[in-house]
Amino acid sequence: MKQIPAILLFSFFTTIVCGQKMPGKNTAYLELGGNGLISSVNYERQLTNHPALAIHVGVGTYITHDDKFKFFPTIPVGINYLLKLNKRSMLDIGFGATWTKPEVKLYAIVDRYYNYVNHDYINFVPSVGYRHHTKNNLMWRCSITPIITHSIGVIPFVGFSFGKIF
Numbered sequence: 001m002k003q004i005p006a007i008l009l010f011s012f013f014t015t016i017v018c019g020q021k022m023p024g025k026n027t028a029y030l031e032l033g034g035n036g037l038i039s040s041v042n043y044e045r046q047l048t049n050h051p052a053l054a055i056h057v058g059v060g061t062y063i064t065h066d067d068k069f070k071f072f073p074t075i076p077v078g079i080n081y082l083l084k085l086n087k088r089s090m091l092d093i094g095f096g097a098t099w100t101k102p103e104v105k106l107y108a109i110v111d112r113y114y115n116y117v118n119h120d121y122i123n124f125v126p127s128v129g130y131r132h133h134t135k136n137n138l139m140w141r142c143s144i145t146p147i148i149t150h151s152i153g154v155i156p157f158v159g160f161s162f163g164k165i166f
Contacts, residue, residue: 024166027054027139034145034159035076035096035125036060042076042163050090052082062100075099082131092131092141098123124148127159137165 025046032039040060047053060074078096085091100121129143141161146154 024137027163027165029139029141029161029163031058031060031076031159031161033157034127034143034161035078035094035098036159037062037074037076037098037100037123037147040074040076042161044080044163046082050082050084052090054080054082056080056096060098072101076125078125078127080127088133088135090131090133092127092129092143094127094143096125096127098125098147121149125157129159133165139163139165 027044027046029042029044030039031042034040035056036042036058038061040058042056042058044054044056047055056076056078058076060076062072062074064070064072076096076098078094080092080094083091083093100123125145125147127143127145129141129145131139131141133139139162141159143159143161145157145159147157148154
């Protein structure tokens with residue numbers, strides 16, 4: 001007889017725990033601007049729960065236009081800290097690095113200040129932004145993402161992301 005209340009109590013709690021759908025720790029997203037420079041497709045993995053620490057890696061493109069348009073690959077990587085503001089909103093603070101080809105000119109306006117280098121080129125991209133998760137496990141984000149280069153200095157930039165959490 002003593003076992004029946006224990007079994008009922010156990011069944012009640014396991015039903016509650018299993019009935020709640022937890023959001024995934026993976027996100028695939030498209031980013032315009034931001035760490036990928038012009039556009040990138042990224043994968044993010046959340047390493048801890050909220051407040052969360054996450055890492056991301058992606059593949060992107062950058063376009064230059066001297067005499068004709070040229071496409072260059074970019075490889076953005078980074079780490080983000082997600083600080084929960086409310087149930088679905090977060091402050092997204094991060095630091096990333098983006099590899100580009102040496103021929104990439106970040107802005108036509110600063111071309112006269114840009115010195116080409118004879119090796120692969122790394123840009124550093126800190127970020128601060130607002131991130132929102134929807135009920136349908138979608139994610140969108142707006143960020144301020146200045147680009148830090150060794151030859152130009154700090155270039156103001158922004159990023160917009162949209163993706164799926166799984």
